[in-house]
Amino acid sequence: MSTTCPTALDQPLLRPAELGDLRLPNRVVMAPMTRARATGEGLVPNGMQAAYYGQWAGAGLIITEGTWVSERAIGFPNVPGVYSEEQVDGWRRVTDTVHAHGGRIVLQLWHTGAASHPDHLGGALPAGPSAVDPRERSYTPGGPKETVTPASVRGRRPAGESARRRRQALRAPEPSSPNSTRPMTIR
Numbered sequence: 001m002s003t004t005c006p007t008a009l010d011q012p013l014l015r016p017a018e019l020g021d022l023r024l025p026n027r028v029v030m031a032p033m034t035r036a037r038a039t040g041e042g043l044v045p046n047g048m049q050a051a052y053y054g055q056w057a058g059a060g061l062i063i064t065e066g067t068w069v070s071e072r073a074i075g076f077p078n079v080p081g082v083y084s085e086e087q088v089d090g091w092r093r094v095t096d097t098v099h100a101h102g103g104r105i106v107l108q109l110w111h112t113g114a115a116s117h118p119d120h121l122g123g124a125l126p127a128g129p130s131a132v133d134p135r136e137r138s139y140t141p142g143g144p145k146e147t148v149t150p151a152s153v154r155g156r157r158p159a160g161e162s163a164r165r166r167r168q169a170l171r172a173p174e175p176s177s178p179n180s181t182r183p184m185t186i187r
Helices: 045-057 083-102 161-171
Strands: 017-019 023-024 061-068 105-110 135-141 142-146
Touching: 023 083, 045 083, 045 135
Parallel strands: 061 105
Antiparallel strands: 017 023, 135 142
């Protein structure tokens, strides 16, 4: 009777894979988990995020926690954004750490929309696809609160908003690893 020891390549989960332009060393994908660790002023990713994501660099791909795309997108306390220069620099430190450990990372963009609360928005109403209260609980710095009827954005977008969002997207960290995909052009 002969026994054979399986190698890592015999395990489908540990085999390399391609995902679009990304070449992954394995099929392990770290799912996004909201960590709420951007505790400083400006919701800037900090050393805690860099250390956390750096520890997971051995995964085939890391998908970050949801990241606010604008000040009007916020819906939970202490979650980092990607709409200011300081935030982009913070994410650059995170991605540089992951890339230094040979990892691949993508940023999950997030807008809470109608499920937000005025407490996150300086008293302003959240924006939603229609003026219908989603009847959810929003986790605010003061604890959970019932959502409110949002301002409808149906059929209207502030002048220059598309151009502003494009400029913000182009400020995002560019890949700095040979394992990274090329930056996408946003049209």
